[in-house]
Amino acid sequence: MKHSLFKNHSFLFLISAQTVSNLGDWLHLVALFALVAFKWHADPIAMADITLCMVLPSILFGSPAGWLADRFNRKVLMSFSDFARCGCVLGIAFSVSLWQVYIFLFFWAFSQPSSPLQKAACFAKLLVKTKYRRQSAQAR
Secondary structure: OOOOHHHOHHHHHHHHHHHHHHHHHHHHHHHHHHHHHHHOOOOHHHHHHHHHHHHHHHHHHHHHHHHHHHHOOHHHHHHHHHHHHHHHHHHHHOOOOHHHHHHHHHHHHHOOOOHHHHHHHHHHHHHHHOOOHHHHHHHO
16 A cells, blocks of 8 residues: 555545534534424424425536536635535524524525536646546545
């Protein structure tokens, strides 16, 4: 293991940041459904509206987000989208009515469509640049 992937500090930093981000996303979803169910005693329609608010931005803005990801600096876009999602999660936590949750959730999902594409492109660029072509497929 002369050229171990785990000796590449840029790769370790990127993979750890992605791990923390993904963990936060999943914890956010679990907490979101619990919050809406217990705080506002949401019915099944309200829970379905939450899912709709998470899917609609990807359907409407998925293609333009891919175009933006190709035109601008990926690291800046990924950082901006993570901070925007963090702000939306904080907004959801301090919302006082269900319609505010829907608005914050729409903007949370709006900042997410190109994120997997940006991460995959960053992994490929980082690993190819450091001559780890075989691990590039494994990291995705």
